[in-house]
Amino acid sequence: MKRKTAYLGMMSAAAILLGYIESLLPLSIGVPGVKLGISNLAAVFVLYYYGTKEAALVSAVRILVIGFMFGNLFSILFSLAGAALSLLVMAGVKRIRGFSVFGVSMAGGVSHNVGQLIVAALVVENFYLLYYLPVLLISGLVCGCLIGIASGAVIRRVRPESLNNV
Amino acid sequence: MKKKDFMLFLMICIIAAAAFAAFRLLIPQENEELVIIVNGDIYGTYSLEEDCKIEINGTNVCEIKNGAVSMTEADCPDQLCVHQREIASAGDTIVCLPNRVVLQISGNSESEGNGIDATAG
């Protein structure tokens, strides 16, 4: 139990670091505040090693810390929408047989961006923004693939069970 | 990568391509003009032909210069809109989320009722 708390704290720290890097790399494609979603990497890890609840916790910590340090109400809202939708979709895809961590993180990356786009369109009450849907789908897909490669490599080396049993 | 992963990858690519093609067809790429939308309502429509500065509700200032539009001033906390690149072609937008201001370039084809309904709500 103590180990688990320590690991989740470490994962949160990693997520915050990734979130910070991400905040330095804004996508300048018409929809402000849309982030690449590289901090999803931590969510994918925790989802595989522990579960949905733990992943939600790590993402929430990351969003609040980054939001209060570098962001504002809108960036917090954005991140929450993206992270929540992406986590729900990833947890769903993970349950379906035949998907590996690749498929899970691709689905997560894409839904992360779609969630953010929907929030932006709702805030300004203008669905013309959906024009950016194709760009955001592809960038989410590419980012999801990269995260899939990275987490696949880690999961192969560190068995999820080894963390759960200590 | 498993078979289903690859199918998902392909599916998302197809959806993106289809959406891209659909928007290209739906948004006319001619007679472009600037439409300013505040709180979901049309604030004004401006020609890209003449250079000018437009003040929007005292919160934002945008500028039309050489057929391109950029946000020059804003009182929003994030200033993301001011840092957006200038826009010039149909479908492009600059958004100021905190002030709920949208600058969008709309195309206008000759035949009426051909454009998509740009605003909702």
Ligand SMILES: [Zn+2]
């Ligand atoms: Zn702004």
